[in-house]
Amino acid sequence: MDKELLKSRKKMIYEFMCSDLYVPMKMKEMAVLFDVPREERPALEEVLHELLAEGKIEVSKRGKYIKMEDKYITGTFIGNVRGFGFVDVEGEEEDIFISESQINGAMHGDLVQVALQDGKASGGRRREGSIVKVLQRGTTRAVGTFQKSKNFGFVIPDNLKLGQDIFIPLEYSQGAVDGHKVVVEITDYGNERKKPEGKVIEIIGHINDPGTDIMSIVKGYDLPTQFPPKVLKQAENVGKPVSGADMAGRKDVRGWQMVTIDGEDAKDLDDAVSLTKEGDNYRLGVHIADVANYVQEHSALDVEALERGTSVYLVDRVIPMLPHVLSNGICSLNAGEARLALSCIMLISKDGTVIEHEIAETVVCVDCRMSYTSVRKILKDKDEKEREKYQELVPMFELMEELAAILREKRRKRGSIDFDFPETKIVLDGYGRPLEIKPYERNVATRIIEDFMLIANETVAQDFFWQEIPFVYRTHDTPDPEKIRKLATFINNFGYSIKIGQEEIHPKELQKLLEKVEDTPQEPLISRLTLRSMKQAKYTVQCTGHFGLAARYYCHFTSPIRRYPDLQIHRIIKETLRGRMNGKRMEHYEKILPEAAAQSSARERRAEEAERETDKLKKVEYMAEHIGEAFEGVISSVTSWGMYVELPNTVEGMVHVNNLTDDYYHFNEETYELVGETTGKSYKLGQKIQIVVADADKFMKTIDFVLPEDAEEFGLGATAEDIGRYRAE
Numbered sequence: 001m002d003k004e005l006l007k008s009r010k011k012m013i014y015e016f017m018c019s020d021l022y023v024p025m026k027m028k029e030m031a032v033l034f035d036v037p038r039e040e041r042p043a044l045e046e047v048l049h050e051l052l053a054e055g056k057i058e059v060s061k062r063g064k065y066i067k068m069e070d071k072y073i074t075g076t077f078i079g080n081v082r083g084f085g086f087v088d089v090e091g092e093e094e095d096i097f098i099s100e101s102q103i104n105g106a107m108h109g110d111l112v113q114v115a116l117q118d119g120k121a122s123g124g125r126r127r128e129g130s131i132v133k134v135l136q137r138g139t140t141r142a143v144g145t146f147q148k149s150k151n152f153g154f155v156i157p158d159n160l161k162l163g164q165d166i167f168i169p170l171e172y173s174q175g176a177v178d179g180h181k182v183v184v185e186i187t188d189y190g191n192e193r194k195k196p197e198g199k200v201i202e203i204i205g206h207i208n209d210p211g212t213d214i215m216s217i218v219k220g221y222d223l224p225t226q227f228p229p230k231v232l233k234q235a236e237n238v239g240k241p242v243s244g245a246d247m248a249g250r251k252d253v254r255g256w257q258m259v260t261i262d263g264e265d266a267k268d269l270d271d272a273v274s275l276t277k278e279g280d281n282y283r284l285g286v287h288i289a290d291v292a293n294y295v296q297e298h299s300a301l302d303v304e305a306l307e308r309g310t311s312v313y314l315v316d317r318v319i320p321m322l323p324h325v326l327s328n329g330i331c332s333l334n335a336g337e338a339r340l341a342l343s344c345i346m347l348i349s350k351d352g353t354v355i356e357h358e359i360a361e362t363v364v365c366v367d368c369r370m371s372y373t374s375v376r377k378i379l380k381d382k383d384e385k386e387r388e389k390y391q392e393l394v395p396m397f398e399l400m401e402e403l404a405a406i407l408r409e410k411r412r413k414r415g416s417i418d419f420d421f422p423e424t425k426i427v428l429d430g431y432g433r434p435l436e437i438k439p440y441e442r443n444v445a446t447r448i449i450e451d452f453m454l455i456a457n458e459t460v461a462q463d464f465f466w467q468e469i470p471f472v473y474r475t476h477d478t479p480d481p482e483k484i485r486k487l488a489t490f491i492n493n494f495g496y497s498i499k500i501g502q503e504e505i506h507p508k509e510l511q512k513l514l515e516k517v518e519d520t521p522q523e524p525l526i527s528r529l530t531l532r533s534m535k536q537a538k539y540t541v542q543c544t545g546h547f548g549l550a551a552r553y554y555c556h557f558t559s560p561i562r563r564y565p566d567l568q569i570h571r572i573i574k575e576t577l578r579g580r581m582n583g584k585r586m587e588h589y590e591k592i593l594p595e596a597a598a599q600s601s602a603r604e605r606r607a608e609e610a611e612r613e614t615d616k617l618k619k620v621e622y623m624a625e626h627i628g629e630a631f632e633g634v635i636s637s638v639t640s641w642g643m644y645v646e647l648p649n650t651v652e653g654m655v656h657v658n659n660l661t662d663d664y665y666h667f668n669e670e671t672y673e674l675v676g677e678t679t680g681k682s683y684k685l686g687q688k689i690q691i692v693v694a695d696a697d698k699f700m701k702t703i704d705f706v707l708p709e710d711a712e713e714f715g716l717g718a719t720a721e722d723i724g725r726y727r728a729e
Contacts, residue, residue, distance in 0.1 A: 107139050110136065139186065146176040258287060259274075285346075321564065370390075373445075421531075659706050
């Protein structure tokens with residue numbers, strides 16, 4: 001049944017069952033009441049089955065359908081390594097705590113029914129409940145390490161939230177041996193007395209083989225590892241050189257001076273920029289690869305791109321949204337080659353206002369492929385050799401720096417929040433071992449591109465909002481008032497304050513706070529807590545604005561090679577430009593866009609989690625080579641069980657409160673610090689601290705630190721003398 005039809009029928013049936021007129025009845029009785037022909041009864045059965053799976057209705061002992069009692073809440077179970085878990089309820093800010101004894105066979109990711117208990121969880125901070133029924137299993141496969149016994153085997157899942165080992169009968173082990181990383185299909189979820197059971201469906205490789213660790217994460221997140229043959233063939237067929245027929249009817253801007261600016265190792269160059277001065281105004285062109293010209297709606301390429309949602313950038317590989325023959329070929333704006341593009345050409349005043357703009361299908365020819373490093377050398381370092389090499393382009397780069405600063409200042413004035421946390425750059429050797437970990441800092445060149453892409457995204461979003469055409473926006477909701485109140489209470493301890501309206505806070509207040517704490521000892525602490533108080537950005541069909549950017553209109557237009565929403569809105573733009581956006585097409589987009597937006601948001605979350613996991617893994621592997629060595633870091637988070645310390649290379653580890661041997665420490669929630677009961681010594685967020693690397697657990701993906709004065713007690717080589725030497729160096 002069509003998804004939209006199923007949705008409307010579910011709504012109708014459920015509303016009927018919730019009405020006072022409804023009397024519990026069997027499916028046949030319902031079919032008679034609604035005059036459903038015999039051949040259409042399977043569709044009615046499907047509707048009832050869906051409502052059952054969602055926990056909205058249940059079947060009585062007599063086989064009659066009744067509305068589920070309100071005492072039950074439906075949500076997704078989120079397991080925890082320590083045995084307990086939480087149930088996340090859609091649309092509710094607060095989750096429900098589930099103690100280990102009340103999980104009742106649920107596994108991480110399951111859709112469950114929860115009965116609320118009268119009491120509160122530990123500390124009285126959230127609701128507590130017990131799982132009464134698993135409605136739908138969220139985990140059907142798991143990745144883990146195989147361990148063989150004499151007559152059977154079992155798999156220890158990599159995802160520690162799953163909580164239990166999986167029993168494997170030897171006949172279903174595919175010959176796996178100790179230490180093999182495997183993919184397991186769960187065949188029996190077990191119960192309180194019996195472990196889950198499964199069968200090995202794929203052996204990834206041995207735990208010590210190069211690449212097996214990352215591939216285990218890839219498989220664990222169910223990321224695609226190859227394109228179907230049909231998709232590859234289609235990519236080859238459409239990836240032909242640009243012809244005269246392709247260019248017909250397009251704005252030809254091949255004569256404009258333009259460049260791409262990317263990282264040295266980038267291969268999919270999907271954005272180029274051009275800039276000239278017209279009196280006091282700036283003519284900025286943001287030219288984006290016309291991927292929609294090659295990836296047609298409903299084609300095999302499009303179906304695969306929607307399923308992937310985004311390219312995934314792992315530490316040792318890229319899992320692209322589109323095949324390389326397109327992303328690195330005809331859709332890449334390679335220097336000196338004619339390419340099809342979708343351009344947003346803006347006339348911008350000296351105060352950063354877009355006076356006029358044009359969105360057009362274009363033909364471009366990039367003059368030069370520039371790297372962030374080269375542009376930084378030209379603008380920041382004033383490197384004579386580099387400026388000589390690119391002398392024809394230097395005036396444009398200087399103009400770009402000028403305009404970018406204007407645009408940034410305009411955003412700052414309206415309240416745009418800029419979190420300048422460094423990203424991590426991990427350098428691997430040929431065997432996948434980490435050689436170096438360092439912060440990947442933004443520079444003048446990365447900021448130029450960032451500023452130009454932001455203004456193009458805003459301009460396109462505003463244009464299509466006022467045309468009242470179905471669209472996909474990038475939205476970022478206002479933070480939860482309770483979280484902001486907690487932030488306000490906390491910063492008050494340091495003499496800072498923020499103005500909160502009746503229900504909402506303006507982003508400018510948070511921006512002003514971050515400016516006040518800049519270069520103070522409290523900056524890392526308050527920046528992190530401010531970030532944590534905010535919601536996640538997502539894709540929606542409603543234009544509700546972007547809180548973090550303080551932007552009324554915002555979308556993702558600039559990366560159609562690696563993000564599906566960008567590709568989707570390119571199609572909408574092109575149909576509008578060609579005069580084809582009639583009522584029928586608008587209805588079509590109204591129908592498909594909500595699901596495309598939700599899918600893209602979900603795939604983005606999955607990609608981010610996989611990227612974080614691979615980074616954590618390599619950081620643990622790197623620090624395992626530095627056990628017993630001393631470093632200086634900053635306390636990045638404090639909890640009741642210890643404090644996290646971040647090193648200058650972005651590696652984060654924990655000093656467990658139990659390993660602070662000089663006193664008994666308790667956690668002060670108001671000031672986010674650990675305080676010694678007898679010594680009065682305290683450890684607080686943002687404080688610089690010396691640590692010694694105590695342990696790096698690759699399986700748990702955790703790094704443990706101890707203080708120098710405790711190092712010898714834990715059998716580590718570093719002493720206070722070593723720390724003194726480290727600081728002197």
